[in-house]
Amino acid sequence: MDYRIGYGSDLHRLSDGKKLTVGGIAIPSALGCVAHSDGDVLLHALTDAILGALGEGDIGELFPDTDPRNAGRDSADFVREAVRRMQTVGFEINNLDTIINAEAPKFSPYKPAIRDSLATLCGCDPSQVNIKAKTAEGVGPIGRGETISAEVTVLLKRV
Ligand code: MG
Numbered sequence: 646m647d648y649r650i651g652y653g654s655d656l657h658r659l660s661d662g663k664k665l666t667v668g669g670i671a672i673p674s675a676l677g678c679v680a681h682s683d684g685d686v687l688l689h690a691l692t693d694a695i696l697g698a699l700g701e702g703d704i705g706e707l708f709p710d711t712d713p714r715n716a717g718r719d720s721a722d723f724v725r726e727a728v729r730r731m732q733t734v735g736f737e738i739n740n741l742d743t744i745i746n747a748e749a750p751k752f753s754p755y756k757p758a759i760r761d762s763l764a765t766l767c768g769c770d771p772s773q774v775n776i777k778a779k780t781a782e783g784v785g786p787i788g789r790g791e792t793i794s795a796e797v798t799v800l801l802k803r804v
Contacts, residue, residue: 651693653693
């Protein structure tokens with residue numbers, strides 16, 4: 646197989662007084678993520694997308710939230726491990742597409758930084774990365790600001 650596709654999604658609860666980190670970028674926000682690690686939904690979805698493309702399970706199997714070493718952990722570590730596994734079996738990123746689902750804040754000002762951050766972590770060019778952000782128009786748990794979620798599709802190609 647020369648190409649492999651993977652999909653990942655993640656969701657975290659939002660709460661007052663927590664930090665919001667998305668795609669490795671600190672986002673100014675009244676609400677932040679409640680999570681065992683740093684709660685970066687986009688990096689968690691990206692990790693799962695790459696692992697899925699490789700047929701290597703999911704982030705929870707690799708980094709259980711019952712392991713104290715994962716408490717407050719930088720989610721970039723999870724992506725780096727997935728990328729290391731990808732490179733070990735001779736694949737690289739063809740492209741990846743993402744969606745951040747959040748009612749607030751507006752993500753447009755942060756998209757370039759998030760794109761660069763994902764490209765750096767994945768060892769690819771920013772032109773291979775796309776960042777989309779959507780609100781839920783006030784409907785449901787995302788619309789009420791109770792959660793933030795992210796979805797990532799990745800296509801890997803053989804080096
Ligand atoms: Mg998560």
